[in-house]
Amino acid sequence: xxxxxxxxxxxxxxNRFELVLVASHRARMISxxxxxxxxxxxxKNPVVALREIAxxxxxxxxxxxxxxxxxQKQVDTDEPEADTxxxxxxxxxxxxxxxxxxxxxxxxxxxxxxxxxDLLAGLxxxxxxxxxxxxxx
Numbered sequence: 001x002x003x004x005x006x007x008x009x010x011x012x013x014x015n016r017f018e019l020v021l022v023a024s025h026r027a028r029m030i031s032x033x034x035x036x037x038x039x040x041x042x043x044k045n046p047v048v049a050l051r052e053i054a055x056x057x058x059x060x061x062x063x064x065x066x067x068x069x070x071x072q073k074q075v076d077t078d079e080p081e082a083d084t085x086x087x088x089x090x091x092x093x094x095x096x097x098x099x100x101x102x103x104x105x106x107x108x109x110x111x112x113x114x115x116x117x118d119l120l121a122g123l124x125x126x127x128x129x130x131x132x133x134x135x136x137x
Contacts, residue, residue, distance in 0.1 A: 004047060008054040022060050023049045025067040 006016060013019040026049035030036065037057035040048055052058045114122075 004050045004054050006050075009050055012053050012056065013060045018064070019053070019060075021067060022063045023053060025070070026052060026058060026063055029066075 006019065009019055009023070010016065013022060023046060026034075027045040030045045030048060036048060036052075038048065038051050038055055043051070053060055053063075
């Protein structure tokens with residue numbers, strides 16, 4: 001086949017820089033053993049990758065997505081999240097009931113609720129141990 005040029009591929013991938021990234025990614029895939037979609041004709045992997053893009057035997061968008069996926073360190077999956085999240089109080093209550101010997105039913109747990117103001121007021125009423133010794137003596 002005649003030599004492949006960027007102009008042969010530019011109608012498939014409009015941005016020249018993106019074309020280079022996609023073709024280089026495809027060339028790496030070929031070197032790792034991916035099956036060829038065109039005849040090699042003693043061409044090197046980058047030329048084969050450009051010929052595949054020019055002949056439309058590989059989809060540049062699929063290559064782009066695969067390139068992005070290969071560069072990601074954390075892959076996000078689109079899994080549906082649960083509509084309702086179990087309350088912490090319900091799960092903690094089960095542990096309290098079981099610890100108290102209340103049986104296998106762990107759904108009835110009650111927690112004391114205290115506002116921040118109540119907590120601060122309670123902390124202010126506390127007396128340090130050194131102060132208690134002075135008061136008693």
